[in-house]
Amino acid sequence: MKMSGAQMVCEALIAEGVETVFGYPGGAIMNVYDEIYKQNSFEHILTRHEQAAVHAADGYARATGKVGVAMVTSGPGFTNAVTGLATAYTDSIPLVVISGQVSSSLIGTDGFQEIDAVGISRPCTKHNYLVDDIAKLPKVLKEAFYIASSGRSGPVLVDIPKDITAEIADFKYPKDVFVETYKPNYKGNDRQIKKAAEAILKARKPLLYVGGGTVLSNASDLVRKFAKMTQIPTVETLMARGVMGDSNPLLIGMLGMHGSYASNMAMSETDLIISLGARFDDRVTGKLSEFARYADIIHVDIDPANIGKLVDVDYPIVGDVSIVVKKLMDLIKEDINTDRYQAWREILARYEELHPLTYNDSDEVLKPQWVIEQIGKLLGKDAIITSDVGQHQMWAAQFYPFDRPRQWINSGGLGTMGFGFPAALGAKRGAPEKTVINITGDGSILMNMQELVTASEYKIPVINVILNNHFLGMVRQWQTFFYDKRYSETDLSYQPNFVALAEACGGIGYDVTTKEEFDKALKDAIKQDKVCFMNVIVSRFENVLPMVPTGGALYNMLLEHKDQ
């Protein structure tokens, strides 16, 4: 069939089963928007900033497991989208982002709104394309979805010059994709898997170290079964919260810079790390030379480059977590002796008792940890929790009772303030039956607050719980600990009227200073069909603990909660 490049884009999105596109139009992408206007197969949500469009597509992808789609124009439209691309790239989230580009004849002339989009996005996309020939467009779009969602998933950018979206050509959307140079390995090497199985049977203090790859691989059920069958204790990374379910007796907790004492001690004393879809990030390992000194390492990862990147690995296994765990279970089910690890489980139980995750609650002032626990009590497994970046994010990871994967959505790798609200909009669109709560800070929320308008226009009633400490709290905490309390540019005493702000944009606002007010406001907000800003005034100088200072060994944690 003959059609324009713009029509091809729409046809490809329809063929891929895309339900929602988040985007923002402009000159170079107008041909495509004209076709979007004419079709009824998918919805387009006009965010109020391109960064938010990409974060929303990202939140949609994280909540549903599908590929998120965003669309932007050339030049500033594209550059606004870069933070979104980088955020998705660092957390391996499958996205297809389509950007308009100036006409082919103008490329290289510093044309109006021309910027080298593939050049800028090369280091923050899994792959990108500048379409230079309409004959290639159908294949490029098909490949983009395939590459985004296969192997180690990630964002793919397709940059299309305006003349190509106008040009008419034959369209046949390919059924299959074959990229000769791109063949992810899912299966894992059977010899290595066998050796790893033997190591598990021989270990005394094995530890499951579960990362975000487990979520991306939809391997949570299997990993839970694996842990249950072997009775091996488990620690989760920030990206893996929810994989085990917090009521799981084998879950020790989250590890890393703000991980629990028992989790970090488990990592420091284990004799065999079984790493599933985790990548030994510096926020997890602390000082590398002191990291897991007594452990052999089994590293299961879909990306070979993650293996051996930071730590030496004894059993490297390139493959998909689901497939490899299944094979491991088959190999050990006959010989596993769960008593073998009993002493180890007891040691860890004692560590949990010694220093549980805790805080000093107060009757005078709301504690942010209490607020999060209370959301957990009221909503528990029914909510999807998104977050921004800072103390509130760490408290949410520590204190919310996560029950399942894809319930917890945060920018773990890049740490992008401003991610939470638009990601919540995307998550809510992807899972409309769920209550979606963005646990955010008074700094972060302002970075994409314009999305109040989007949320109101499209009736996407997400709840922003602003844990308002009148500080860029996480930076303030570092200043307290490491900069002699010189609070350089972190004091946010000058505040907007959050309630009025929400109302001005068609939303609803609550000011909250007590436990009773919080309960009442949250219960009310859940019933509303409006987006909400809940301005929760919390204690100003609360610190996130435990804390492993940067560069320190994982077992050297600051533990004390001294109220200031």
Place this chain on the structure above:
Amino acid sequence: MEDVRRVISVIVMNESSVLARVSGLFAGRGYNIESLTVAPIPNSDLSRVTIVTNGNKRVIEQITKQLHKLVPTLKVIEHEEMVEKEMVLVKFSSDQNIADIQVLCEAYNGGIVNAGEDIIIIMAADESKRIEYFLEAAQRYSPIEIVRGGIVAIER
């Protein structure tokens, strides 16, 4: 871990911006490029990029893995048993002892490739290490300009 020198061949699709992907990877991740050559592979839609780099074992392993991860990369060869050659062009004044220069070039698989009124141009092609010896020896004839070609390698 001590640094080692490695010659790596990357076979990639011959498409636009593929060289930027390869070189960008080195720049972005802080890897060293000592030399880089690129040319299409005859009768195919592929190109061969030959890179000389150095780094410790972990860095070299990361380089090969990261190169392999690039979507247009077909194959990454970390050379061990290879024949490696580099070409160099050197300009001398024709006042120099041309016969001596000619003999020197021949010892390094080369010869005079252009002789003008005022200058002669020679070529030599050999292993990089030997090209360095050659250039040292050539100093005595006061070279006017030296152009090194970067390394190409083929597995034995």
